[in-house]
Amino acid sequence: MKRIKKNFLFLLFSFSTFMYAQKPTDVLVTINDSIYTVADFERLYNKNIDVIADESQKDIDNYFELYKTYKLRLQHAYSLGIDQSPKVQQEFAMYRKELAEKYFINEKELNRLLDEALERNKWEVNASHILITVDEFAVPADTLKAYNQAIAVRSEILKGLPFEDAAVVYSNDLSAKHNKGNLGYFSVFKMVYPFESGAYNTPVGAVSMPIRTKFGFHLIKVHKKRPAPKTKRIAHILVETKDKEQGDAQKKINEIYKRLEVGDSFFDVAFHFSEDIHTRDNGGDLGIYNEGTLNIDGISDILYELNFKDAYSKPFASQYGWHIVAVTDIKEQPEEEDLKANFLRKIKSDERSKVLEKDLMDHLKELYQFKVNTENLSKTVSLLNRTELMNQPKVEQTKETESVVAVFTDNQITVKNILDHIYSFPNKYAATPTDELLVKKAFNFYTLQKLKETYNSNLERNFPEFAHTLHEYKEGLMLFDLLEEKIWNVTANDTVALQNYFEQHQSNYTQPAHFIGEVYVFNNKSDAKTYHKLLKNNYTVKEADFPMVYKYQGRFYRNDKRLPENLDFNSLGKKVIKWNNLYYVFYLRDKKDSYEPAFEEVKSKVITDYQALFEKQFNEQLKEKASIHANQAVLNQLKTKYNKKNLN
CATH class of the missing domain: 3.10.50.40 (Chitinase A; domain 3)
Structure with missing residues (x-):
């Protein structure tokens, strides 16, 4: 359901910025005293034009009808208070969080990663690996132990142990037992980023130094590099x-x-x-x-x-x-310009995003003129109550705890802020070996959190397109819930109406005739007749003795492209049938005539069809009650602009 909802919202309510032939502020239509402009219409039309399957909907007149229906349904949703429902509010908050993350990007570093990915996309790498697992958040001693183990294995390989044998013996990747560590060919974005970089940066025939990923340490042997195929x-x-x-x-x-x-x-x-x-x-x-x-x-x-x-x-x-x-x-491989948009999306969602986040934080510290008081930060260490950490002690408000550790714009971070953070998440810091390291980790984490919060709270003001996208998404959620509540759930649960609809349209659900058996196809009529006679009399037939063109077997319907057209299923198996200068012999093991199914057999299809009818009636009722006034002159300008463009 979640995937269906996201696709539904994407198709209807995600918008892009375009240039307009008319003034964006020109009024296109007034619906129940609400004014809708050219800009609003064109955003929706231009975004959806490439994903519309029905070509007729690309016509401006037809699409304008869809647009009015969309706005009427939204108005109805607002009148029902769906925008204030806890469900919509919760999903909206989740979406805002997801969307905001995409704005936490350092453009300079993003472009570097983009250029790197575009260059790597020109090549494929064939490589094997050996994995020594260690937790991403392991203590330094365990991390060092895994690293040293990887170094030891690499030394054995350099002394002559075949990489494949080493993979079978030492690799913690279970697949190595049957593939000997070989990963085949891969290109950019196919592996986690640190592994990808290790593979692309290792010369052919060489074995890399240990490469750290979230899975552990990898030794990578590169077998081949070749230009990316078409x-x-x-x-x-x-x-x-x-x-x-x-x-x-x-x-x-x-x-x-x-x-x-x-x-x-x-x-x-x-x-x-x-x-x-x-x-x-x-x-x-x-x-x-x-x-x-x-x-x-x-x-x-x-x-x-x-x-x-x-x-x-x-x-x-x-x-x-x-x-x-x-x-x-x-x-041919797409041009780099055609790849950029897709690659940018991937960069923001894979492990490269961690690189981007670090650079963003450096940028935010500079942007917000972040300054640290190292003396007060050191005081925090002496005030840390490590022995009571798991009991989450309360931090008293004193002159020392109110000492300012850092400042940025109109904000400040105090000793109390850092200690409160540590005591609120004791499990996060309990394993840190020293007080100094604990405070440093906590300060860095808390600082990044506060910088991001400040940045995040200003996104709507600093990025108008962010605010616009959020608004449209919220309305998409409202419309989805409206349709779910007023149409989909109502129709799916109205068994009487569904049964009546089925009885009125029963012929639409007729199940086609079919047979199960074999079909033999010959070039020669005489061979076909002989073979048919032998089958009819249940003789054991050696297919190799007959020069047949094709043989098919299984379940067959009338529309099977391998069969002659307009077959009379009642006569199948009784005679040889000629079609397109070929001769067909049928051997039937089972045959079923077309029949009218019971309601339960086709219930899901009936629900879908009835929902479509009910939705159409729902839309018509909204239109009948509405006051709609279109600006025909502006609509005609849009028709001239887009209908001509679509023809080209």
Whole structure:
């Protein structure tokens, strides 16, 4: 539900800034005394234009109707007080927190990380690793112990121990027992940032020094670096080995390969012969290939060498059987300008964000003219009551505890602030070995917290787009709750109305006829008739004795593309059927005619259909009660601008 809600809100209520042909403040429409401007309409239209599936909705007149409905539903939500509901308030607060985090960024460091990522994106690295685990927040002694263990393993490798053997013996990564530490090829953003940097910065053939990540220390051996491949859409043909001898599978894949060599299209050959039932009907299509997403032995190196459209490989074996893989479409790597927006989002969400946070804090200290009184900070150590730490002692207000440790803008941090913070979170600091280190850690943490709080409280004032996005998101939450309460829940629970709707539209839910069995396809009519006769009389038939073109088996519906059109299911199996100069023989094991299902069988589909009708009626009722006045002149200007643009 949470994912559905986020997608729903994204499509309807996230906005971008654009340039306008009209004045942004021009009134487009007045609805129940509320005024809506060109700027408001264009933000919504321009944001959603690329994700609208129904082309007719891109027409300004059609979209204007959707816009008015959207505003009417929002007005209704406000009138019901949904904006004040605890649920909306809570979710809004959570979203603000998430959105605010994206503003805690040092732009200079962000650009450095962006340039670094764009450069790394040009290359792929093939590497292995050995992991010595240690907790991210381990005490220094445990951290040192793990580091020294990693150094010792590295020394053995440099003295001649094969890296693969060392991975099996020493690595705490459980997968090393079967992959010997090999991670295959990867590129930027595929690994945690410190590991990625270690891999890209280690020369080919070398073993890195221990690289610290949140998992522990890694030794990385880089096997190869190669230019990043082009973007490829791929397809495959599979002959499985699970139910047949290896030799039989290899023989079959070689026969299939010969068909490609004499000019048969890959789509047709995959359609008729591939044993991958999930991709066969689409010509073996596997979609866009991304390194590491297909667990098929050997496919990475094979695909890397296929560098033009319609190229296909020789047969190769994997853990599933025998494959032939083809490139059905190919594109050059995107230009850097096209990658930047996506890369920026990734940088802000992965471990690079920790680098950004540190730089932000340095920036905030400078921005807010942060100054520390080291003498008073030292006093804090002497006032720390370490023996009573876990009892969370109360800090009395005295001249010493009110001493100022740091100042920034109109704020100050006192000794009491630091001690109160420590005693409020004793478990956070109890394991710190010395009082001096404890106070230092607490002061740094508390300082960063206060700087961020000050910065955070000014976001709406300093960043107008932040305030605007928050407002639109809140209204999105309101609208979602309105629809959930007034439409979705009402219709889903109204069993009488659902049953009536089903009875009135029962023909829409008719289940199609189908049969289960085999279909044999011949070029020669005589062969087809002979084969049909043998099957009809239950003779044991050797398929190898008959030169059939295709053989299909399984469950078949009328719209199956492999079957002749307009089949009479009642006559199937009784005679040979000719279609497109081929002859079809059917052997039926089971057959079901079309039938009218019971309500419970199709209840979920009925609910969806009834909800759509109920929502349409709900919208119409809002329009009937509303007072709507559109500025036709402004609307016509928008139509001229956008309808012409959409045609181009």
